[in-house]
Amino acid sequence: MGHQYQAVQWNKNKIAYDLYVVTAIIVFIGIFIFIGLQIRPNGHSADLVILLIRALGVTAFTMLTIILLIGPLARISPRFLPMLYNRRHLGVITFMVSGAHFGLALIWYHGGGPLNPFVSLFVSNPLYDSIPGFPFEVLGLGAFVVLFVMAATSHDFWLNNLSAPVWKALHMLVYPAYVLLVFHIVLGALMTEKSIVYPIMTAATFITVSSLHLFTGLKEWGADSAMKSLKAKGWIDVGAPTSIPNMRAVIASLPKGDRVAVFRYDDKISAVTNACRHQNGPLGEGRVIDGCITCPWHGWQYRPDDGVSPPPFTEKIATYNVKIENDRVFVDPKPNPPGTRTTPAIISQSGAPAS
Amino acid sequence: MSLAEGILDPSKKTTGDMFIGWAPAPKVDRRFLLGALPLAFAGTSGASWLIAKNLDDPGAGAWLTNTTHSVTGVLTHHPYPMIRFADTNAPFGLRTVLIVAIGKCTSALEWRDRAAEAVTASGVLIQRKDHQMLEVPPFAQEWLASVDGPVDTALAAPTIESLGSARLAGTIMDSKCFFGVMRPGRGKTHKACASLCIRGGIPPSFWVRSRDGREQIMLMTDAAGDPMPKDILPLVADPVEAEGEIVRVGDLIQFRADTSAYRRI
Numbered sequence: 160m161g162h163q164y165q166a167v168q169w170n171k172n173k174i175a176y177d178l179y180v181v182t183a184i185i186v187f188i189g190i191f192i193f194i195g196l197q198i199r200p201n202g203h204s205a206d207l208v209i210l211l212i213r214a215l216g217v218t219a220f221t222m223l224t225i226i227l228l229i230g231p232l233a234r235i236s237p238r239f240l241p242m243l244y245n246r247r248h249l250g251v252i253t254f255m256v257s258g259a260h261f262g263l264a265l266i267w268y269h270g271g272g273p274l275n276p277f278v279s280l281f282v283s284n285p286l287y288d289s290i291p292g293f294p295f296e297v298l299g300l301g302a303f304v305v306l307f308v309m310a311a312t313s314h315d316f317w318l319n320n321l322s323a324p325v326w327k328a329l330h331m332l333v334y335p336a337y338v339l340l341v342f343h344i345v346l347g348a349l350m351t352e353k354s355i356v357y358p359i360m361t362a363a364t365f366i367t368v369s370s371l372h373l374f375t376g377l378k379e380w381g382a383d384s385a386m387k388s389l390k391a392k393g394w395i396d397v398g399a400p401t402s403i404p405n406m407r408a409v410i411a412s413l414p415k416g417d418r419v420a421v422f423r424y425d426d427k428i429s430a431v432t433n434a435c436r437h438q439n440g441p442l443g444e445g446r447v448i449d450g451c452i453t454c455p456w457h458g459w460q461y462r463p464d465d466g467v468s469p470p471p472f473t474e475k476i477a478t479y480n481v482k483i484e485n486d487r488v489f490v491d492p493k494p495n496p497p498g499t500r501t502t503p504a505i506i507s508q509s510g511a512p513a514s
Numbered sequence: 515m516s517l518a519e520g521i522l523d524p525s526k527k528t529t530g531d532m533f534i535g536w537a538p539a540p541k542v543d544r545r546f547l548l549g550a551l552p553l554a555f556a557g558t559s560g561a562s563w564l565i566a567k568n569l570d571d572p573g574a575g576a577w578l579t580n581t582t583h584s585v586t587g588v589l590t591h592h593p594y595p596m597i598r599f600a601d602t603n604a605p606f607g608l609r610t611v612l613i614v615a616i617g618k619c620t621s622a623l624e625w626r627d628r629a630a631e632a633v634t635a636s637g638v639l640i641q642r643k644d645h646q647m648l649e650v651p652p653f654a655q656e657w658l659a660s661v662d663g664p665v666d667t668a669l670a671a672p673t674i675e676s677l678g679s680a681r682l683a684g685t686i687m688d689s690k691c692f693f694g695v696m697r698p699g700r701g702k703t704h705k706a707c708a709s710l711c712i713r714g715g716i717p718p719s720f721w722v723r724s725r726d727g728r729e730q731i732m733l734m735t736d737a738a739g740d741p742m743p744k745d746i747l748p749l750v751a752d753p754v755e756a757e758g759e760i761v762r763v764g765d766l767i768q769f770r771a772d773t774s775a776y777r778r779i
Contacts, residue, residue, distance in 0.1 A: 172535050183555055187562045194566035205572050206697045217565055221558060237532065238546040244535040267696075268703075271617035272710035283706035283713075285748050292752065292778075296706060351701030354568035360561070446532050458534035 176245040180252055187221070188214045208267055213348070215260035216299075220340055222253040223306075224364045227337060231371040233455075234378075237444070240455050247313050250333075254310035261303050264296075295347035298339045305336035318438065327439050341365050382410065394482070394489035397421050400428060400506045403488070408452075410443035413492045419479050421490055422447055422463050427503035429463035430479035430490045436461075436468075442476075465500040570701075575642040575694025577649075583639035585611050585648055586661055588669040591629045593741045594717040594733070595620065597648070598669040598764055608669060610766045612647040612733075613637075614690050614716050618707075621715030624654040630670050632661040642693040645731055649690070672764035682769070683755040683779060684722035686734065686746065688712050692719060705751035712750055718742050720756075720769045732760065732769035739770055746773045753779050 191214035196204045205213075226249055232239040269276035269283065280300065286292030309330055311317075318326045341361065349357050397403075397411045403423035410433050411419045418433035420443030431452060433443045440456030447453070451460035451469055461468055466476040475498030480491040483504045495501065533543045587599030595613035613635060615623045636657050637650035650657035688711035691699030698704065700721070712718045718734040734742050737758070758771025 170536050172539065179551060183558060186555070187558055190559055190562040191566045194563055195569060198567055198569065199571055202574050202576055203571050204697070205569060206577075209696060209698070210566075213569075214562075214566075217562070221561065225554075238543060238550075240533040241535075241539060241543055241547060244533065268707040269710065271619070273619050273621070273714045274710060279706060279710050283709040292702075294706070295702070347703050351698075351703045352568070352570050354570070356564060356568045360565070448532070448534070453532070453534060455532060458536050 172241070173245050173248065176241075177248055177252075180249055184218055184222075184252070184256065187218050191217065208263065212260060212263050212267060215256055215263065216348075219253055219257035219260055220344065220364075222249065222256060223333075223337055223340065224368060226250055226253060227333070227368045228371060231375040234375045234441075234444075235371075237455065243456055250306075251310045251313055254306040257303055257306055261299070291346070291350065293346050295343050295345075295350075298346065299343040302336040302339040302343060305332045305339075309333060309336075315437075323434070323436065323439050337368070382412070384412075394491055395419070397488045397490055399486055400483060400488050400504075403428065406447040408443040408445075410441070411490055415492075417494070418443065419490055419492075419494075420452070421481065421488060422452055423506070424450075424463060426506045427463070428481050428483070428488055428506065429501060429503045430481045431461060431463065431466045432477040432479075432494065434476070435459055436474045436476050464503055465498055467498045570698065572698035572700075573642065573692075575692065575697055575699065576640070577694045578639045578641070581639075582636055583648060584634055584636045586634040587611075587632070588665055589613075589625065589628055589631055589633045589635070589658075590670065591625070593735045593739060593768075594715075595623060595625060596766075597633070597635055598672065600666065600669065604765055606672075606762075606765045608672060608764050609646070610764055611635075612689060612717055614640075614647055614649055615652050616649055618690075618711045618714040618716065619652075620690075622652055623650070623715075624652060625658060628654065628658060628660070630665060632663055632665050634659045634661055640690060640693045640695055642731070645689075645693055647690060647693050649695075669764075673762075675762045677760040677762055677767075679757065679759050681755060681757040682720070682722050683753065684720050685753060686712075686750045686776075687719045687721050687731075688716050688750070689719045689731075689733070690716045692721065692731075700751065702751060709747045709750045712742070713744060713747060718746065718750070730767070732767045735768050735770050737770050737772045737775070739768065743773060746776070749773075749776050749778060755779050 192207070192210050195210040196207070198204065226246060229239060229242045229246055233243040265276050265280065269279040272279060274282065280296055284292070284294035284296070286294065309332065312321065312326065312329060321329065344361055349361065395411050395413065397409055400423065403409050403421060406424055408420040408422040411421060413419055419430050420433040421428060421430045424447040431442060433441055435442050435454040435456065437454065437457055437459045440454040442452055442454050445453045445455040447463065450462070452463050453460050459468070459474070461474070461476055466478040468474040477494040477497050478499050478501045479494055480501055481504045482489050483506065488504065531540045531542045533539055539547070585597050585599060587597040589597050596610050597613060598608050598610050600607060601609040613623070614620045635648055635650060637648040640647040640649055685700060687700055688708040690711055691704065691707060696704065696707065720732045720734050722730045722732070736742055739761070754776045756771045756776040758769050758775055761768045761770055
C-alpha cells in the first residue's frame with residue numbers, strides 16, 4: 160500500500176505490543192538477576208556482570224523462540240494473529256537484547272587482553288576439530304550476524320527494494336540462526352552448568368518449535384495434495400460455490416506450487432494470488448472487509464476483482480480467471496498480470512452459474 | 515492516509531472476528547489476549563526464576579575493589595610476579611601474594627628492575643580461601659614503593675621441598691579469574707577468557723578436587739619450575755590429567771610438568 164516511509168508507523172496496538180514486550184523483558188531480566196544474587200549468599204553468587212550476560216542471552220533466546228512459535232500458532236488459530244501483527248518489532252528488540260549480550264560478553268571475556276577482542280573471539284578457543292570442545296562463541300556470533308541482517312532490513316523500504324521473495328528468503332535465515340543458537344547453548348552453557356534443568360528446557364523449546372512447524376507444514380501439504388487431486392481440464396476445481404464461506408476464501412494449490420486464494424463475497428467469486436504484496440502473508444486466510452480482501456498479517460487490502468489496493472494506495476497483486484460449471488468453481492491456473500481486472504463468477508440462487 | 519490507519523473507519527468496527535492491526539481488536543481477540551498475555555508473562559517469569567535458581571555455585575572467590583590493600587615483603591619474579599612476607603600465623607611462617615596487572619596483560623607490568631627488593635605493593639586484593647593475589651596498575655610508580663632495610667633471605671629464596679610425583683586429574687585455570695575476579699571463573703564459557711589471561715601472563719593454576727569435595731589449587735610451572743609455555747593454552751579450562759612433581763616453595767604449592775605431560779580427558 161503506497162505510502163511515504165516512516166521509521167515506525169505507530170498505532171495503539173503497536174504501542175501496547177511494544178510496552179508489553181519491554182515490560183516482560185525488564186521483569187525477566189530483573190527476576191534472573193535478583194534470584195541469581197539471592198540464591199547463593201555469602202560471596203558464592205555469580206557476579207553481576209556475568210549474571211547480566213546470562214540473563215540477556217536467555218532473554219534473547221526466549222524471545223526468538225516465541226517469535227518462531229507465533230507463525231505456526233497463527234496458522235492454527237487466528238487468535239494468535241495479534242501477536243503476529245507486530246512481530247517485526249519483536250524481532251528488532253530481540254536483536255537489541257542479543258546485541259547487549261554479545262557486546263557485554265565480548266568486553267568481559269575477550270577485552271583487556273593481549274589480543275584484539277574480535278581476534279580473541281576466534282582464536283582463544285582453538286578446538287574447531289572437536290565437537291564437545293568446539294568454540295560455541297562463533298556459533299552465537301553467526302546467529303547474531305543473521306539477526307543483524309534481519310533487523311537492518313526489517314523496514315518496508317527494504318521489503319519493497321529487495322522484492323518480497325528476496326526479502327522473505329533473507330528472513331528465512333532465522334531458522335539456521337535459531338539452530339546456531341541452540342548449539343551455542345548446548346556447546347556453551349550446557350557444557351558448563353551441571354543442572355539437568357537446562358538440557359531439559361533447551362530440548363523442550365527446540366522440540367516445541369520444530370514440532371509446531373512440522374505440524375502446520377504437514378497440514379498445508381495435506382491441503383495442497385487434496386487440491387491437486389481435483390484438477391480437471393487444466394482448470395483447478397476448488398469445489399462447490401457454497402463450500403466457500405461468505406467473505407472468506409479457500410486456498411488452492413497450483414501445478415507449479417503457487418497458491419491461489421478463491422474468495423466468495425455475497426454472490427460473487429474472484430481469485431487472487433495467496434501471497435500478499437507486503438510480506439507474502441496468506442491472503443486466503445484473511446477475509447473480505449468493506450469490499451476488500453484483507454490480509455490477516457498486517458491488514459493490507461486489495462479489491463477482489465482486480466487485485467488493486469483501494470485509493471490512495473497503489474499496490475497490485477496477480478488475479479486469476481474463475482468460472483462456475485456444474486455447480487463447481489474452477490480457477491484458471493495461469494495468473495493474470497498484477498492489477499488485471501477479471502469478471503467475478505456469479506452464483507445464482509440455485510447455486511448454478513448465473514447466465 | 516497512512517498504513518498505520520488503514521482504509522477502514524475504526525469506529526465502524528466491521529472487521530468481524532478478524533484482528534487487523536490498525537483497527538480495534540475484536541472482542542474475541544481481546545478476551546483471548548486478556549487470558550494469554552498474563553499467562554505468557556507468568557510463564558516467562560517462571561522460566562527466568564527456574565534458570566537463575568539452578569545456576570552452579572561459582573565458589574567463594576572475592577575481588578575487593580572497594581578498598582586498596584597494601585602488602586610489604588620481598589618482590590620476586592620467578593616463575594611469576596609475587597611478594598612474600600613473614601606471617602607467623604601462616605603454616606610455614608610466610609605468605610605469598612601473586613601480583614597481576616589490571617586487565618589481562620600482566621606480562622606488561624613494570625617491575626622487573628625491582629626484583630628481590632623489599633617493597634610495599636598496593637592494589638586490589640583478590641582472594642579465594644588462602645590464596646591471595648594483588649591487582650595493580652601497570653606502571654611501577656603507581657603501585658610499588660621501596661622499603662629501607664635488609665632483604666630477608668628466607669623470603670627472597672624460600673625452602674623448596676619436593677612432595678613427590680603424582681598423576682592428577684583437574685582443570686587448568688587462570689588464577690586471577692578463578693581467585694575471584696570472575697564468578698564463575700571456570701567452565702567452558704570461561705575457556706576463552708582463561709586462555710587470554712594466561713596468554714597475557716597471568717599465572718595458570720591446576721585445580722584438583724577430591725571425591726569428598728576438597729580442593730587443591732597449585733601454581734603451574736613447567737618441569738624445570740619455569741613459567742608454563744603458551745602451548746598449554748588449548749588445554750585451558752578443559753578436564754585434563756597430568757603426571758608431574760608437586761613442590762612446595764614457601765607456602766605455595768607448585769605442580770611442575772611440561773605441556774606434553776597433560777592429556778585432555
